[in-house]
Amino acid sequence: MGITKTQIFDKKQNELAQFFKVLGHPARIAILQYISTQNSCICNDIVEEIGLAQATISQHLKELKSIGLLNGEIEGKSMCYCIDVDRWNELQNMLNSFFNTTKNNCC
Amino acid sequence: MGITKTQIFDKKQNELAQFFKVLGHPARIAILQYISTQNSCICNDIVEEIGLAQATISQHLKELKSIGLLNGEIEGKSMCYCIDVDRWNELQNMLNSFFNTTKNNCC
DNA sequence: TTTGTATATTGCAATATTACGATAATAAAA
DNA sequence: TTTTATTATCGTAATATTGCAATATACAAA
Numbered sequence: 001m002g003i004t005k006t007q008i009f010d011k012k013q014n015e016l017a018q019f020f021k022v023l024g025h026p027a028r029i030a031i032l033q034y035i036s037t038q039n040s041c042i043c044n045d046i047v048e049e050i051g052l053a054q055a056t057i058s059q060h061l062k063e064l065k066s067i068g069l070l071n072g073e074i075e076g077k078s079m080c081y082c083i084d085v086d087r088w089n090e091l092q093n094m095l096n097s098f099f100n101t102t103k104n105n106c107c
Numbered sequence: 108m109g110i111t112k113t114q115i116f117d118k119k120q121n122e123l124a125q126f127f128k129v130l131g132h133p134a135r136i137a138i139l140q141y142i143s144t145q146n147s148c149i150c151n152d153i154v155e156e157i158g159l160a161q162a163t164i165s166q167h168l169k170e171l172k173s174i175g176l177l178n179g180e181i182e183g184k185s186m187c188y189c190i191d192v193d194r195w196n197e198l199q200n201m202l203n204s205f206f207n208t209t210k211n212n213c214c
Numbered sequence: 215t216t217t218g219t220a221t222a223t224t225g226c227a228a229t230a231t232t233a234c235g236a237t238a239a240t241a242a243a244a
Numbered sequence: 245t246t247t248t249a250t251t252a253t254c255g256t257a258a259t260a261t262t263g264c265a266a267t268a269t270a271c272a273a274a
Contacts, residue, residue, distance in 0.1 A: 003230080004263090009134070009137055014133045016133075017132050020128070024128030026120045027111075027232090029116070033120070036209040036210065036211040050115070052233075055251095055252080058252055058253080059252095072251095076241080077242050077250055079251060083210065092210075095202065095206075099195070099202075101143075102140055110259050111232065111259095154221095162263075162264055162266090183271090184271055185220060
């Protein structure tokens with residue numbers, strides 16, 4: 001039906017999946033990589049770098065913000081987007097924890 | 108337009124995003140976790156454990172296979188699905204490499 | 215061969231996602 | 245104040261995803 005049955009999974013599973021899902025788009029990967037190479041992080045620079053419409057980039061930024069990976073600060077008439085390093089490390093740990101506790105094989 | 112503009116991103120970015128995307132569904136997280144706790148990995152057991160229709164589980168298994176995370180072997184009249192540990196580690200490394208090279212902050 | 219069991223595939227309906235133009239909102243500059 | 249620049253939001257179209265019933269396939273057992 002196009003709707004994910006989140007209710008049959010536990011909170012951790014849904015959270016982890018949501019996190020993976022947000023990272024599951026090349027534009028969002030590219031945005032994060034670009035921000036990490038810049039000193040300024042100005043939104044408009046991102047739009048020009050990535051090559052998608054401004055409205056589209058704005059939506060992708062919103063999704064990255066939704067999992068706490070980006071912070072946006074007003075800087076004059078622009079927005080300065082930065083990676084939240086604490087959250088970044090937290091998510092990396094969550095993810096490694098998933099990989100480390102799940103890798104057991106059976107055959 | 109609902110269609111991702113993969114052509115404006117490089118191969119690595121698309122690959123990484125695709126990998127994240129496949130993990131971005133709670134059913135697929137749950138399937139991987141369940142398999143890792145079992146000695147048998149029989150497909151039908153997965154269907155009963157997760158609580159989605161057999162056709163739906165079959166599709167999720169197909170996606171997990173598409174990124175090499177699962178191997179399926181015929182075992183009598185059943186299928187035995189197992190995590191491919193080498194691929195599993197490879198993906199964990201790719202992912203950590205992304206996290207480690209992108210975490211730089213600017214503000 | 216027929217029956218039963220297990221899994222994959224097909225077809226479809228409902229919903230989600232992606233993308234963008236248009237427009238609104240905000241704030242600096244003229 | 246008016247203009248300009250920057251970003252967010254709305255509305256909409258196209259496509260993708262999720263989920264399931266029905267069916268197909270494969271194979272073992274009777």
